[in-house]
Amino acid sequence: MGQQTAKLCFSLHDAALAGGYSWGKGRLYYGTHSYPVKVKGGGAVGFGYSKLKGDGKVYNLARLSDINGTYWSVRAEATMGRGRNVVVMDNNKAVDIKASMHTNGAHLAAAVMRLTLHVDPGGERPDTMPTTCSFPIR
Template identity: 40%
Template sequence: MRSAYLRSVVAVALCSATIAPAMAEKVLGPVSGEVKFISHSADLGVGYTWGKGVLIYDGKQYPFEVSGASAAAIGFSSGDSVGKVYNLQRLEDFEGTYWALSGEATIGQGLSGSLMENNDGVRIRLQENRSGGRLAASPSRLSIHFVKPKANKTTTDAKTPS
């Protein structure tokens, strides 16, 4: 019962701290894409977050990796994140360092929300479903980099032994 109450309080706090979807475009800029990714966080005061995902922009998918540090959190959690990307004018503006404010209360299953922004004015508003055990209300510094496609090696170039 107490866990359900804690989750409700955190969910209300996250909802009031994030912007309602109808007003988001006014404040965050135009919606220009979507992101989906899986991430993991491990913290003991200061922590580390890492993961992989995909940016959906202009009808195409661009895989990326995310990693970075956070403060004022304890525990471990992992989960799926989905979000809207705002104010992305050029694809190359998506990569870089983002500052994020996030909150999470995960005991078994939990909710998390983040609002991220980089130096090019690109903003990402995330909703996350997490599992594990983690409590966080922290600023984070995350880096996002596109994953380069791997070249396919052909076997026709290989020499056969004589």
Template identity: 35%
Template sequence: MNSSFVGALCSGSIVCLLLAVLSPSALASTQELCPTTNGVLDFTWEETGVVVGYAVGHGILTYETRQYPVDIRGGGILTFGHAVMKATACVENLERLRELAGTYWSVGGGASVDNGSFIADMENERGIDLHVRGHMKGPMISGQIARFSVRFGPGTIPDF
């Protein structure tokens, strides 16, 4: 996982994490977020939690000139509330498209009374990194360590 990101969050402090999430500069355009990545994953998910949270969603991975549907499921601890989130993830270290699928561990968080922002860094067992930035709608606060599964949609599993 990108240690500079975690270090920038005051060594994992939830207070510093939430300050970073709530700052106006936490979100930027896709071009600003992903200038040198292997791909871009745009997705929507819905998360609900009382201490332990669960999320489910779907999205589109843009890789080179093609698009691939993906499904996302998972959850983590330290989540309170319910929100719908729309996000963009910059994909790094992707040498083969099929390496995107797998289990990702993440650290991140967000806060929202009605509308808010969140950030997270995720890494799978193959070293693929997802740097996620997004917006949330609904009452929620989370500063979580989580595990998510990313899978290609039915009939779209790439063989390269």
């Protein structure tokens, strides 16, 4: 994967009744600044609802705009109460994200997942990369 170039802290809602849909927000820590990120997407074959809190290591991010795009991964989740999973996602600009997620809810899913990330450069603020993500995302 190379060397970590940024960090993505995010929270998602994931709902599924056969097909699934995910939506949420996050904060990208890149260089000496952070930026708000919107996340949306979905997958197939699932049932239930869960909330996810993720801590993602971002690799190969050369320009801020390269974070934008659609990320693909294979994901399986079986949460009853609380759970945890790891997912590796990549986009067509060679940006890779390895995310560790904590889940809460009742959700069973197995899917090829597609998530779209979009950074808002207008929400930029001076910031340092945290060691661990804190929630809620601000």
